[in-house]
Amino acid sequence: MTLVFRLILIVASFLTTYYILKRIRQSKLQIEYAIFWLIFAGILVVFSLFPEIIALFTRMMGMQLPVNFIFLFFIFVLMLKLFFTTIELSTLENKVKDLTQEIALLEKERMEEERQRGDHLSAGNKRVE
Amino acid sequence: MARRLEKHGEEFMKCLIIIPAFNEEASIERVIDNLREHYPKYDYIIVNDGSSDNTAEICRQRGYEFLDLPVNLGLAGAFQTGLKYAYRKGYDYALQFDGDGQHRPEFIEAMVDKIQEGYDIVIGSRFVTKKKPKSLRMLGSNLISVATRMTTGKKVKDPTSGMRVFNRKMIGEFALNMNYGPEPDTISYLLKQGATIAEVQVEMDERQAGESYLNLSRSMMYMMRMLLSILFIQNFRKRREVK
Numbered sequence: 109m110t111l112v113f114r115l116i117l118i119v120a121s122f123l124t125t126y127y128i129l130k131r132i133r134q135s136k137l138q139i140e141y142a143i144f145w146l147i148f149a150g151i152l153v154v155f156s157l158f159p160e161i162i163a164l165f166t167r168m169m170g171m172q173l174p175v176n177f178i179f180l181f182f183i184f185v186l187m188l189k190l191f192f193t194t195i196e197l198s199t200l201e202n203k204v205k206d207l208t209q210e211i212a213l214l215e216k217e218r219m220e221e222e223r224q225r226g227d228h229l230s231a232g233n234k235r236v237e
Numbered sequence: 238m239a240r241r242l243e244k245h246g247e248e249f250m251k252c253l254i255i256i257p258a259f260n261e262e263a264s265i266e267r268v269i270d271n272l273r274e275h276y277p278k279y280d281y282i283i284v285n286d287g288s289s290d291n292t293a294e295i296c297r298q299r300g301y302e303f304l305d306l307p308v309n310l311g312l313a314g315a316f317q318t319g320l321k322y323a324y325r326k327g328y329d330y331a332l333q334f335d336g337d338g339q340h341r342p343e344f345i346e347a348m349v350d351k352i353q354e355g356y357d358i359v360i361g362s363r364f365v366t367k368k369k370p371k372s373l374r375m376l377g378s379n380l381i382s383v384a385t386r387m388t389t390g391k392k393v394k395d396p397t398s399g400m401r402v403f404n405r406k407m408i409g410e411f412a413l414n415m416n417y418g419p420e421p422d423t424i425s426y427l428l429k430q431g432a433t434i435a436e437v438q439v440e441m442d443e444r445q446a447g448e449s450y451l452n453l454s455r456s457m458m459y460m461m462r463m464l465l466s467i468l469f470i471q472n473f474r475k476r477r478e479v480k
Contacts, residue, residue, distance in 0.1 A: 133473045135415050139422070139466050146469060203308040210307040 114156070121152035144189065252349055252402075253328040254281040255319030257312055258336035262290040265336050269301050276342050282322055283336065286315035313418030320403075320412040332402040333419055340400045344439035348402045351437050357407050358424065360393065361400030362436035369394075377460045381421045384467040389428040394436055396421035406478075407432070414477055422466035430476050 128149050132142045155162055159174070166177040254272065258265055265283065272281055282302050285293045287309035296303040304318055316333060323331040330352055334340050344361055352359040369375045381396045401419065403411060407427075411417045428434055 129473045132470055133475050135474065135477070139416050139470055140462065142470055143462060143465050146465070206308050 117156035121156045125149040250329045252330040253323045254332045254334045256283045256334045256336045257315040259286040260288045260290045261336040262292050264338045284315045284319045316419050324412040331408050339441050348437050352402050356435045357432040358434045359402045360436045361439035362395035364394040365436050365438040385425040391428050425467045426471040
């Protein structure tokens with residue numbers, strides 16, 4: 109690995125970390141989710157500072173090239189994250205659906221009550237819907 | 238519910254007990270009846286967190302004061318609902334109270350007395366005058382204490398206690414912001430920001446019914462989340478105070 113490439117990796121990983129922390133600071137992110145991205149950013153920094161770790165894992169897993177390990181590792185991590193995000197998304201969509209239906213049903217109930225009350229108060233007076 | 242004195246011009250302080258309840262059908266009746274019978278001077282509100290059991294049904298039948306969440310929001314979201322209610326109704330203090338019978342209402346008065354001395358938050362602590370027993374759960378509690386001490390320099394002896402009372406300023410801040418769950422990491426964050434927090438000795442019972450939310454793996458996740466949050470994330474947060 110050339111020095112320039114390594115420098116790019118280090119700078120990029122620090123920038124990523126900085127950006128994630130900034131978003132956390134602006135409270136655009138819930139802490140539950142921030143934790144994953146913080147650990148992820150940490151791994152990026154560690155890998156860029158100590159590429160020997162990657163070489164070690166590559167040998168341990170019997171792979172030819174460190175870059176293969178990197179691809180395998182990050183694709184797998186991101187795939188899992190995407191999967192869990194999909195689950196969360198489904199839960200969320202379901203909740204939004206339940207909420208919307210709940211509001212509609214409540215609104216209907218409220219209007220029915222109002223109409224009943226109106227009928228009581230002003231029998232004969234036609235109510236404007 | 239007993240009629241309230243006017244807030245303005247009176248010295249009477251309004252305190253709301255917020256009781257988040259998720260599947261508490263076995264215990265909610267006993268907890269609320271006890272409150273209503275022996276402590277009628279406090280208002281209370283149950284927040285039914287989308288329970289799948291008969292919690293809402295029981296509240297309706299017994300005529301309890303309750304907010305019924307149509308979906309499950311988790312403790313933080315449910316408690317925040319109660320705080321929003323307290324905020325809108327102009328309560329001076331809001332007390333977080335469990336619906337499972339762990340918390341004992343006889344200690345509420347001491348906590349409310351304490352917060353009237355001018356604290357932002359008062360924690361009902363099991364370990365002010367008593368020693369912490371040695372158990373796995375208390376090891377977790379100790380770790381959180383140490384992390385809080387490291388980042389804020391202040392001692393919280395019982396950070397995981399779920400019995401806390403908040404003043405008007407905190408009610409607003411908790412009610413309107415993101416990442417303000419009623420958890421030790423929020424306490425740590427607020428301490429760092431200069432909030433004043435006191436602890437009052439209380440006793441708690443073992444939960445009498447229902448299943449604890451925290452099993453071993455969940456507890457580990459909870460601990461990891463709390464420690465990472467206290468040690469790292471809270472240092473980067475910017476505060477948005479509510480006026």
